[in-house]
Amino acid sequence: xxxxxxxxxxxxxxxxxxxxxxxxxxxxxxxxxxxxxxxxxxxxxxxxxxxxxxxxxxxxxxxxxxxxxxxxxxxxxxxxxxxxxxxxxxxxxxxxxxxxxxxxxxxxxxxxxxxxxxxxxxxxxxxxxxxxxxxxxxxxxxxxxxxxxxxxxxxxxxxxxxxxxxxxxxxxxxxxxxxxxxxxxxxxxxxxxxxxxxxxxxxxxxxxxxxxxxxxxxxxxxxxxxxxxxxxxxxxxxxxxxxxxxxxxxxxxxxxxxxxxxxxxxxxxxxxxxxxxxxxxxxxxxxxxxxxxxxxxxxxxxxxxxxxxxxxxxxxxxxxxxxxxxxxxxxxxxxxxxxxxxxxxxxxxxxxxxxxxxxxxxxxxxxxxxxxxxxxxxxxxxx
Amino acid sequence: xxxxxxxxxxxxxxxxxxxxxxxxxxxxxxxxxxxxxxxxxxxxxxxxxxxxxxxxxxxxxxxxxxxxxxxxxxxxxxxxxxxxxxxxxxxxxxxxxxxxxxxxxxxxxxxxxxxxxxxxxxxxxxxxxxxxxxxxxxxxxxxxxxxxxxxxxxxxxxxxxxxxxxxxxxxxxxxxxxxxxxxxxxxxxxxxxxxxxxxxxxxxxxxxxxxxxxxxxxxxxxxxxxxxxxxxxxxxxxxxxxxxxxxxxxxxxxxxxxxxxxxxxxxxxxxxxxxxxxxxxxxxxx
Numbered sequence: 290x291x292x293x294x295x296x297x298x299x300x301x302x303x304x305x306x307x308x309x310x311x312x313x314x315x316x317x318x319x320x321x322x323x324x325x326x327x328x329x330x331x332x333x334x335x336x337x338x339x340x341x342x343x344x345x346x347x348x349x350x351x352x353x354x355x356x357x358x359x360x361x362x363x364x365x366x367x368x369x370x371x372x373x374x375x376x377x378x379x380x381x382x383x384x385x386x387x388x389x390x391x392x393x394x395x396x397x398x399x400x401x402x403x404x405x406x407x408x409x410x411x412x413x414x415x416x417x418x419x420x421x422x423x424x425x426x427x428x429x430x431x432x433x434x435x436x437x438x439x440x441x442x443x444x445x446x447x448x449x450x451x452x453x454x455x456x457x458x459x460x461x462x463x464x465x466x467x468x469x470x471x472x473x474x475x476x477x478x479x480x481x482x483x484x485x486x487x488x489x490x491x492x493x494x495x496x497x498x499x500x501x502x503x504x505x506x507x508x509x510x511x512x513x514x515x516x517x518x519x520x521x522x523x524x525x526x527x528x529x530x531x532x533x534x535x536x537x538x539x540x541x542x543x544x545x546x547x548x549x550x551x552x553x554x555x556x557x558x559x560x561x562x563x564x565x566x567x568x569x570x571x572x573x574x575x576x577x578x579x580x581x582x583x584x585x586x587x588x589x590x591x592x593x594x595x596x597x598x599x600x601x602x603x604x605x606x607x608x609x610x611x612x613x614x615x616x617x618x619x620x621x622x623x624x625x626x627x628x629x630x631x632x633x634x635x636x637x638x639x640x641x642x643x644x645x646x647x648x649x650x651x652x653x654x655x656x657x658x659x660x661x662x663x664x665x666x667x668x669x670x671x672x
Numbered sequence: 673x674x675x676x677x678x679x680x681x682x683x684x685x686x687x688x689x690x691x692x693x694x695x696x697x698x699x700x701x702x703x704x705x706x707x708x709x710x711x712x713x714x715x716x717x718x719x720x721x722x723x724x725x726x727x728x729x730x731x732x733x734x735x736x737x738x739x740x741x742x743x744x745x746x747x748x749x750x751x752x753x754x755x756x757x758x759x760x761x762x763x764x765x766x767x768x769x770x771x772x773x774x775x776x777x778x779x780x781x782x783x784x785x786x787x788x789x790x791x792x793x794x795x796x797x798x799x800x801x802x803x804x805x806x807x808x809x810x811x812x813x814x815x816x817x818x819x820x821x822x823x824x825x826x827x828x829x830x831x832x833x834x835x836x837x838x839x840x841x842x843x844x845x846x847x848x849x850x851x852x853x854x855x856x857x858x859x860x861x862x863x864x865x866x867x868x869x870x871x872x873x874x875x876x877x878x879x880x881x882x883x884x885x886x887x888x889x890x891x892x893x894x895x896x897x898x899x900x901x902x903x904x905x906x907x908x909x910x911x912x913x914x915x916x917x918x919x920x921x922x923x924x925x926x927x928x929x930x931x932x933x934x935x936x937x938x939x940x941x942x943x944x945x946x947x948x949x950x951x952x953x954x955x956x957x958x
Contacts, residue, residue, distance in 0.1 A: 361754025
């Protein structure tokens with residue numbers, strides 16, 4: 290008999306496992322990956338769980354092959370995922386572009402550590418955000434989430450599958466190592482309380498099917514291999530029939546614009562933020578991932594000291610919550626941006642808010658910022 | 673006046689032909705023999721997928737009227753592995769070039785062969801990177817002239833049949849594009865055999881490799897393949913050389929061993945057989 294795919298109940302577990310369970314609950318039945326700290330536990334959980342639910346765990350020879358393999362499974366009609374960390378994520382970039390171009394729904398969990406290069410494999414970091422956005426060549430849009438708890442690791446992995454299926458786009462779940470390995474309470478709801486979205490199937494017969502002809506939402510229905518549609522997909526620029534168009538400026542423009550616009554026009558329904566005490570805030574802390582937890586504690590301590598502090602947590606990193614930054618731009622005197630890198634998301638904040646009024650609090654290696662470290666940054670704004 | 677249809681036209685994708693290949697290129701032979709093999713076997717065309725990488729023959733996945741996928745450079749086999757593992761009902765065929773499969777994609781080849789996953793790989797080996805203008809690659813013959821080995825190639829080439837046999841392929845053959853019927857018979861064998869199967873086809877590249885190595889006109893290159901080939905079935909792959917004066921061809925490996933997707937399904941059944949009545953594995957607490 291088949292095992293339960295949704296482990297409804299209350300658990301005490303780590304973020305990496307929560308991603309694996311979120312994937313299986315969302316319908317993922319194919320995982321291809323390569324061991325890497327601190328994401329290995331996602332693969333280990335999938336290796337144990339997928340055979341129970343009729344899914345396939347496949348250990349690939351490298352991360353390049355892992356992404357190629359999950360695109361293959363996706364075209365076979367199976368929801369698919371891989372998990373990695375910085376070095377592996379770098380190797381995946383070319384085929385992430387292939388998934389964008391061929392509109393293959395895939396999910397990648399990236400458990401971030403310190404870089405560049407091999408860096409600090411067992412230490413936490415938030416260093417892959419810009420790579421997630423710009424790592425593959427060409428113009429494109431992707432979706433990326435940054436969970437800050439074990440619960441969010443589960444919830445956002447489910448949503449990652451839903452959005453990848455809905456928009457036919459790679460979606461990244463970007464944990465930092467602390468969230469990946471932290472153990473805390475996870476509540477998995479009953480299956481009927483989980484919203485699951487599956488890709489649109491073509492409504493036409495194979496003879497009428499144009500694999501890249503979009504509907505109103507700019508997303509083409511997706512046939513899968515082996516069902517008689519006998520269609521062709523390529524990483525080359527292609528027209529709506531899927532045929533290569535390597536010389537036409539018109540087709541290049543049309544395709545690239547659609548690949549970007551299918552995400553851009555829907556950004557309001559994709560972007561999620563957390564707001565705390567922002568109504569009267571004069572200083573706002575912007576953070577994501579594990580740092581967001583310290584930021585909430587710091588804001589509360591600042592309030593106890595009479596400072597009107599608020600918190601804006603970025604659950605979605607890409608598309609970037611720019612409107613949400615703008616919404617507080619006229620109200621607050623200062624934004625404190627805290628992240629575990631030497632300046633990535635702060636640049637996006639600077640695009641929407643006066644850089645002279647931004648306090649950037651980087652942190653490299655070690656653990657995330659403590660609440661007290663962030664508190665002093667908050668208090669420091671009132672000279 | 674009605675135009676007579678080519679007997680293989682029903683297998684090709686409308687709007688993708690004419691192909692991009694040069695006159696005298698061997699890739700057309702591989703395409704037509706692959707289609708004839710499908711025809712003769714009366715394969716269910718809805719259940720055959722062709723995957724290719726980058727290069728001249730990489731376009732083949734679009735020329736066939738089948739499910740086709742044109743991957744990034746070197747990743748055809750990795751894509752095919754994911755497709756086959758998730759969809760064991762499909763016959764997955766990778767058709768690509770020597771540079772794509774054995775330079776940038778070499779790692780995927782040896783590991784797919786090691787797993788013995790049911791994929792057929794057909795390699796068009798033309799000794800160079802034709803599409804980018806004729807550069808040296810992993811199969812360029814010693815002393816061969818290319819745009820990046822202008823003084824002669826000093827690197828030893830891969831012996832592809834030896835590599836395939838050593839990596840674990842259950843069927844390994846080498847032919848040249850002068851062996852039209854033999855190619856078709858080998859393709860038919862691989863389409864009906866379960867496991868990782870490999871066919872190398874030595875294929876002329878008159879515009880690039882042939883021209884730079886003064887191999888003569890198109891027919892001269894065809895005759896070179898015909899005259900210098902020696903059929904030595906099941907001879908030692910290590911000794912199966914590809915040289916200007918001698919090309920050892922034939923079937924080198926044809927054996928049976930457990931196939932990956934079969935083992936996968938069998939293991940899945942075993943795992944599910946150990947579940948308790950609530951459908952939980954007792955040894956996998958969250």
